Amino acid sequence: MTTTVVRRRTGARVAIPLGFAVFALGVWAAVVPLVGPYFDFGFDTDQTWVWSEQHWTLSIIPGVVAAVAGIMIAFPTRFRMGALLGALAGAWLAVGLFLHPLWSDAIAPIATGEGKVAALWICYFTGPGVLIAYLCGVGTWIRRGTEEVVTDRDGEVTSRRSAPAEEREVAIR
Numbered sequence: 033m034t035t036t037v038v039r040r041r042t043g044a045r046v047a048i049p050l051g052f053a054v055f056a057l058g059v060w061a062a063v064v065p066l067v068g069p070y071f072d073f074g075f076d077t078d079q080t081w082v083w084s085e086q087h088w089t090l091s092i093i094p095g096v097v098a099a100v101a102g103i104m105i106a107f108p109t110r111f112r113m114g115a116l117l118g119a120l121a122g123a124w125l126a127v128g129l130f131l132h133p134l135w136s137d138a139i140a141p142i143a144t145g146e147g148k149v150a151a152l153w154i155c156y157f158t159g160p161g162v163l164i165a166y167l168c169g170v171g172t173w174i175r176r177g178t179e180e181v182v183t184d185r186d187g188e189v190t191s192r193r194s195a196p197a198e199e200r201e202v203a204i205r
Contacts, residue, residue, distance in 0.1 A: 048106045050171040054118050054164055055102025061125055061160045062095025068156070075141045075152050086139060090128050091156065097121040098164050105171055118168035125161025129153065 065087045068074045076086050083092075098121035104114025132139060143149045 046174050047108065047111060047171060050167050050174075051102045051104070051106030051114070053102070054105055054114075054167050054171075055099050057160045057164050057167075058095045058098030058100070058102055058118075058121065060095070061098060061156070061164075062092045064156055065091045073143075073152065073155075075143070075156055076139055078142055085136060086132065089136075090132060090139075091125070094121040094124040094128065094161075098125070098160075101164075101168070105168070111171070115168040115172045119165045122161045122164030122166075122168065125157050125164065127161075129157045 064073075065075060066081050066083075069078050069080045069082075072078075074080075076084060098118050101114045101116075101118030101121060104110040105118065107114075129139065141149050141152055143152050
């Protein structure tokens with residue numbers, strides 16, 4: 033009787049670094065408006081640890097959501113929900129700055145010089161938002177399917193086939 037082992041290969045090795053990157057970008061987005069004024073890099077105040085409405089709606093909440101999504105991405109059972117939350121948080125970071133004047137006052141950066149203002153917008157909002165959304169999309173693409181590998185007792189591969197990610201059971205025949 034020949035023994036074959038069927039095992040699933042997933043993108044788990046890639047999911048953990050992706051989750052960590054999304055987590056780190058989320059923490060950056062949530063914390064930078066609070067500590068940015070230490071480095072003369074504040075967008076609406078020169079005071080540190082100011083919890084304004086602009087900070088909450090544009091950075092802190094989407095940053096925390098992205099950080100939680102990064103943790104969820106690292107776990108295979110919560111990957112899809114984490115990727116969706118991360119993509120939404122990244123999208124909000126990227127476009128929330130432009131939608132904010134619809135319900136509140138326009139944001140007036142305190143940075144001097146057009147180059148510093150551009151760097152501020154990119155480092156605070158657009159850059160982390162686009163990177164978070166991109167990494168969540170890449171992670172979803174990587175984890176979209178699995179590969180089923182059938183090996184014999186000696187470890188020789190006898191067949192491969194693509195299998196949907198929903199098929200998680202591992203069979204030993």
